[in-house]
Amino acid sequence: DTGVSQDPRHKITKRGQNVTFRCDPISEHNRLYWYRQTLGQGPEFLTYFQNEAQLEKSRLLSDRFSAERPKGSFSTLEIQRTEQGDSAMYLCASSKGRPPEQFFGPGTRLTVL
Amino acid sequence: KNQVEQSPQSLIILEGKNCTLQCNYTVSPFSNLRWYKQDTGRGPVSLTIMTFSENTKSNGRYTATLDADTKQSSLHITASQLSDSASYICVVRDNNAGNMLTFGGGTRLMVKP
Numbered sequence: 001d002t003g004v005s006q007d008p009r010h011k012i013t014k015r016g017q018n019v020t021f022r023c024d025p026i027s028e029h030n031r032l033y034w035y036r037q038t039l040g041q042g043p044e045f046l047t048y049f050q051n052e053a054q055l056e057k058s059r060l061l062s063d064r065f066s067a068e069r070p071k072g073s074f075s076t077l078e079i080q081r082t083e084q085g086d087s088a089m090y091l092c093a094s095s096k097g098r099p100p101e102q103f104f105g106p107g108t109r110l111t112v113l
Numbered sequence: 114k115n116q117v118e119q120s121p122q123s124l125i126i127l128e129g130k131n132c133t134l135q136c137n138y139t140v141s142p143f144s145n146l147r148w149y150k151q152d153t154g155r156g157p158v159s160l161t162i163m164t165f166s167e168n169t170k171s172n173g174r175y176t177a178t179l180d181a182d183t184k185q186s187s188l189h190i191t192a193s194q195l196s197d198s199a200s201y202i203c204v205v206r207d208n209n210a211g212n213m214l215t216f217g218g219g220t221r222l223m224v225k226p
Contacts, residue, residue, distance in 0.1 A: 004156070042117075042202050042216030043157070056213060091156050102214070104149075104156030 002026060004105035006092050012111045013082055020078045021108045025094030032075050033102060034067055035091040036060065043091055049075060082112045116140075117205050117217035125223045130193055134220045136186040136203030144208040148177050148188045151200045151219065160188070160201075193224045 005024045013019050025032050030051050035043035046065070048056040051072040061067075064082075069075040079086055089109050093102040117138045126132050138146070145164045149157035161170045161177040163186070170177050174197075176189045190197055200219040207215065 040218070040221075042204075042218050044216070045213050048213070093156070101159060101162065104158070106156050107154070109154070 004092055004094050004103055006090075006105040006108050008108055009106060010109050010111075012113065014113050015082060015084060017082055018078065018080045019082060019110065020076055021090055021092075021110075022074060022076050023092030023094075023105060024074045025092070026103055029094035029096045029103075030072070031095045031100055031102075032069055033093040033095075034075070034077050035093065037089040037091055037107070038087075046077075079110075082110075084112050086110060087112045117203055117215050119201075119203050119217040119220050121220060122218070123221040123223070125225060126193055128193060128195055128224050128226050131189065131191050132193060132222065134188045134190075134201050134203075134222070136188070136217055138184050138186070138203070138205045138215070138217075140184075140205040140207045140215055142208040143181060143184070144206040146177075146179055146186050146206075147204045147214075148175070148186075149202045149204060151202055153199070157202055190222075193222075195224050195226060198222060198224045 007022045032049045034046040037043040045058050046061050047067045049069040052069050064080045067077045089107045091107045092105045095102045120135045147162045148160045151157040160175050163170050163179045174191045179186045200221050202219040203217040204214050
């Protein structure tokens with residue numbers, strides 16, 4: 001399967017713990033995006049990388065959230081001191097070319113107890 | 114603030130029937146509009162992408178229309194199948210917003226036998 005993959009698919013954690021998610025984009029896609037989606041809503045943009053550079057960040061990305069893409073391939077999204085409001089589906093997408101058609105991964109569902 | 118509004122929020126139809134989902138947006142200047150299908154617990158999958166100059170685009174039993182003057186789009190599903198049960202999300206790209214997309218809240222479609 002050469003699509004976008006995300007790991008883990010599900011994560012349950014206690015409030016205050018740190019969590020880290022991984023996204024592996026489609027090979028040779030230079031752009032990578034993170035979104036958050038709550039139940040019954042459309043995805044909300046969090047951040048965007050072109051290669052290893054983080055070019056855009058949403059105001060939704062508080063200082064407890066950090067994303068990296070150190071080698072321009074896979075990316076990680078870390079949430080520190082999780083809160084119950086962080087419970088959501090975290091989606092990753094990748095793209096290349098013009099227009100940049102985004103291909104989504106299956107998502108990581110986070111539940112904060 | 115750019116917005117994408119979808120209606121209805123949810124819809125139940127019988128297998129074999131047709132349906133039309135609506136999308137109104139305020140994004141301006143407009144670059145392109147996409148319809149995604151999202152199965153429960155999965156990432157969105159692109160159905161169609163339409164630019165400013167396109168009025169209609171089909172993908173199998175899915176036909177999307179776009180009226181850029183009234184800022185409205187519709188997704189028509191013909192001869193619905195049980196596998197069409199999913200959320201359908203309208204996504205608009207702002208020409209001035211780089212790679213950021215604005216997502217609608219989606220229409221949850223259930224096709225019953």
